[in-house]
Amino acid sequence: MIALYILIPVAIALVGFAIWLFFWAVDSGQYDDLDGPAHSILFDDEDPKHQAAVKQIQQQDADQDSQKPPHA
Template identity: 70%
Template sequence: MPALYVMIPVALLIVAVAIYIFFWAVNSGQYDDLDSPAHSILFDDQDPAHKAGVDEASGKTVPPAREKPADD
């Protein structure tokens, strides 16, 4: 029974810290853009239009990517 006198305040302290960290993350903008990471994984980093999927999903117009000249 005496262990409960220690464990309950410790548990309440852990919950309070978790709630503080959650509200800090929300206020600092950690959850503002949830779509870009999901779309950017589909494109290579070297591709100049690798953000085209993000722009397309958000409704922005995307300029067509330049095509490479054919080797003859």
């Protein structure tokens, strides 16, 4: 019975830490691009079409970033 007085607060602390860690990961952008790394292994890095597609995506990202209003 004494062990429950120790294990229950430890379990609650671990759950709280796991929730905090999940929200930290979401806020820091860990889940922003789930498909990119999975698809990148399917293509040869030396392929000119692949390099052109990567440059196009980077240009689109840069264009989207430049269209965002500055933070106040």
